[in-house]
Amino acid sequence: xxxxxxxxxxxxxxxxxxxxxxxxxxxxxxxxxxxxxxxxxxxxxxxxxxxxxxxxxxxxxxxxxxxxxxxxxxxxxxxxxxxxxxxxxxxxxxxxxxxxxxxxxxxxxxxxxxxxxxxxxxxxxxxxxxxxxxxxxxxxxxxxxxxxxxxxxxxxxxxxxxxxxxxxxxxxxxxxxxxxxxxxxxxxxxxxxxxxxxxxxxxxxxxxxxxxxxxxxxxxxxxxxxxxxxxxxxxxxxxxxxxxxxxxxxxxxxxxxxxxxxxxxxxxxxxxxxxxxxxxxxxxxxxxxxxxxxxxxxxxxxxxxxxxxxxxxxxxxxxxxxxxxxxxxxxxxxx
Numbered sequence: 374x375x376x377x378x379x380x381x382x383x384x385x386x387x388x389x390x391x392x393x394x395x396x397x398x399x400x401x402x403x404x405x406x407x408x409x410x411x412x413x414x415x416x417x418x419x420x421x422x423x424x425x426x427x428x429x430x431x432x433x434x435x436x437x438x439x440x441x442x443x444x445x446x447x448x449x450x451x452x453x454x455x456x457x458x459x460x461x462x463x464x465x466x467x468x469x470x471x472x473x474x475x476x477x478x479x480x481x482x483x484x485x486x487x488x489x490x491x492x493x494x495x496x497x498x499x500x501x502x503x504x505x506x507x508x509x510x511x512x513x514x515x516x517x518x519x520x521x522x523x524x525x526x527x528x529x530x531x532x533x534x535x536x537x538x539x540x541x542x543x544x545x546x547x548x549x550x551x552x553x554x555x556x557x558x559x560x561x562x563x564x565x566x567x568x569x570x571x572x573x574x575x576x577x578x579x580x581x582x583x584x585x586x587x588x589x590x591x592x593x594x595x596x597x598x599x600x601x602x603x604x605x606x607x608x609x610x611x612x613x614x615x616x617x618x619x620x621x622x623x624x625x626x627x628x629x630x631x632x633x634x635x636x637x638x639x640x641x642x643x644x645x646x647x648x649x650x651x652x653x654x655x656x657x658x659x660x661x662x663x664x665x666x667x668x669x670x671x672x673x674x675x676x677x678x679x680x681x682x683x684x685x686x687x688x689x690x691x692x693x694x695x696x697x698x699x700x701x702x703x704x705x706x707x708x
Contacts, residue, residue, distance in 0.1 A: 451708070459506070563627035580619045620646050
């Protein structure tokens with residue numbers, strides 16, 4: 374056959390590998406498992422029954438009983454880790470957030486209940502930050518500098534994080550997760566845990582946490598007292614390289630996991646961190662991301678189940694080893 378008479382056949386190999394569900398699963402480059410998912414949960418003081426969070430449909434402030442029941446549902450679906458946040462009574466808050474390290478504080482009671490119920494079958498992670506517990510809503514102790522500006526006192530806050538982390542470990546946490554973005558927080562917490570005999574308690578560091586508008590519904594979830602913002606200690610959304618520095622510092626200080634938060638608007642950051650990190654990398658699909666998908670789904674604008682799964686596989690594809698998501702149980706049931 375002469376060159377002029379040759380028939381050029383279209384190159385169809387990619388389409389051949391998409392023809393059936395079995396074939397698509399067979400060649401999938403990214404795999405999402407129930408065990409990759411972490412369910413954030415809220416336990417609130419003073420409730421007689423669980424209270425739905427209006428801006429986060431399907432997510433609740435829990436009583437101890439409903440917390441345990443919901444954790445059982447997650448574990449039955451294959452989720453192996455929950456991340457617990459505490460919501461104290463308003464009158465229990467003070468300038469330092471001292472209820473955070475009180476053994477009878479709501480968060481520590483919840484941690485104890487989870488560990489007592491599940492032992493080591495379910496990993497219990499604790500949010501290690503003071504913003505839920507301070508009467509001003511910031512993540513640490515406030516002070517006034519020489520120019521009259523109110524700011525978070527980094528070093529004074531580290532001492533409180535140490536007390537909080539030890540109290541959480543005493544209550545049964547397998548993992549503590551400092552999210553306040555204080556300089557040196559990982560080293561300070563690691564030293565305190567080790568000194569208290571909690572060498573086996575791991576640290577998941579919120580290493581690249583941005584000052585994001587996507588946190589809005591979370592403020593309702595924890596009944597935040599914050600006025601203003603946290604831009605002086607959380608990262609500027611304009612910056613990318615800064616995240617790599619934060620991650621490197623946290624790993625050097627002893628972080629066992631690092632995290633990028635939020636997830637979907639920062640997939641570029643997540644990918645860079647995942648490519649360079651020698652420790653597991655988590656990403657947090659935050660309250661605003663969840664609320665947007667729920668709103669669109671409930672209005673019939675998108676297929677909620679489909680966009681839920683697509684968003685999670687996108688976060689995993691970008692490099693996350695673990696994903697914190699309020700969809701954890703629902704997604705796990707579909708996997």
